[in-house]
Amino acid sequence: MKKDVAVIGGGMTIFRRRLKETGKELSFLAAKMAMEDAGIQKDDIDMIVMGTAPDAFDGIHMKGENLLDGAAGAGKPYVRVFNGGGTGVFAPIAGWWHVASGVADVCLVVAEEKMGSCYPHPQTAFQHIWDPVLDRPLHPNLVWLFAMEMNRYMTVHGIKKEDIARVAVKNKRNAVGHPCAQLADPNITVDDVLNSEMMAWPVQRLDISPPSDGAAALLFCSEDVVRQYTDDPVWVGGVGWNIDSTMWTNRDLYFPRYVAHAAKMAYKMAGIVNPRKEIDFAEPYDPFDYKELHHMEGLLLCDKGEAPILTREGVTQRDGDMPICPSGGLLGVGNPIAATMGQKVCELYWQLAGKAGKRQIPTNPRVGVGQAWGDIMQMATVMVLKR
């Protein structure tokens, strides 16, 4: 019998280009905050899931084991999950199944990333994710991938760059209310984005989220014990994940069909028939501004090519009909890969619990969807939370 699973606590550290604390210490800080939020001790936690992305950033192989002690994992059933940029939502999915399956009543999920350790820039480590035969001899930069996908998306739909830049402006402004944010900017304009340094056309500096250090944590709890911790739980409605072929040059990049597959899986589990009407807000993965739009379409929150129009019309603002990235997203809060769980799932919890304070969506949201994305334009992970 599948158990209903509630979220009872969340935590996160500040996100910055470099943090002084070790990965273990960051894990400890985020996990402690989630445990304080839920009013729970280490002894009450049955199992632990660690989410952390490529070992190459930290330069520590078997990084899950290295981080174990910081995540309250010593002497406990503990597992690390990892699927690149998808990890930020896949780690909580794994936390959910630990509880839904009945093997744990309480599962702590910790997501950690330190990208600042890799010198001079984590881009150097990113070279190792490319296909060694087809891609690596061409000495690619990871930004090329996004630039090529963004160009395809813009060209197929005839989208203007200024309509994409509005996403960066919205998210960096939304991040002003986030205590952990790395790149909040209350005064940024579309012109600032359009005039920022050209990196790999059509990608400019302010289209991109920064590399970051940071950690986030969530506590999942079974319906059987949730009343010990809260009278007003936020529930996991559904989860979905899907990965497309590694052969990324053998498909049209204008639409992320694997995101749609993952979304349909999650919506089916959540009993959502019409996502546009039944979902109140979303945290799609936004490492680049166009990715928020691409992922809104993949999450079936609008038609293909419609997301830039909704953004231009203000629908996706925090006080709009479909708020998107009310946390400030990766563009505003930062992008420590796995630790973006802090924006993509912790934020759903804080919004639904009415705890988002300055970031609170004013329209009393009841259903939110979070999504992450990764690997070579392949991986989608989706989680629906509801009240």
Next chain:
Amino acid sequence: MEQKKDEKVTYPKYAPGTHVSTSDIYQKNITYSWWEPEVQYAWSLGPAYSRFLEGLKEGKILGIHCHKCKRVIVPPRSFCEYCYGPTDGWIELPDTGIIETYSVSYLDPDANRIEEPILIGVIDIDGADEHHGFMHYFGEMSKDEIKIGMKVKAVWKPEDEREGSITDIKYFKPLRGGE
């Protein structure tokens, strides 16, 4: 259930962590340790990639059939990831195609800034299925000229310089009328 509206408290309630800068490390303002790994790899490539690279050395772009999916696939592989059967036989494809997508990059592989941009993109190879191709450089065209849908042709290295690598093609150039 009515939502609790507590505007005074914003979660996360506090923001732990200590910011340090790059210069803190270079100027030794903080305690750190340093390590420079030296690791090398040689990958054996299996039948499909090996034949593909041998083809490049011969100045040919080789694709492979999946009869069940009625697909001509490039880059070739030993099995079809969709029907999950073995692929069915080699086919020589023309060394022409159209630009599926591209970028004009002012970044080198280590994210250093460069003055003269690299033109890079995906070529949808003629004779293969739609949207089937691989990544490569573009040349003999300006950054203002390049566009999605442009017809292009491979420029090969001289035969004696080819070594069985994707770089046996130097780049793809515009396919002008009459070629």
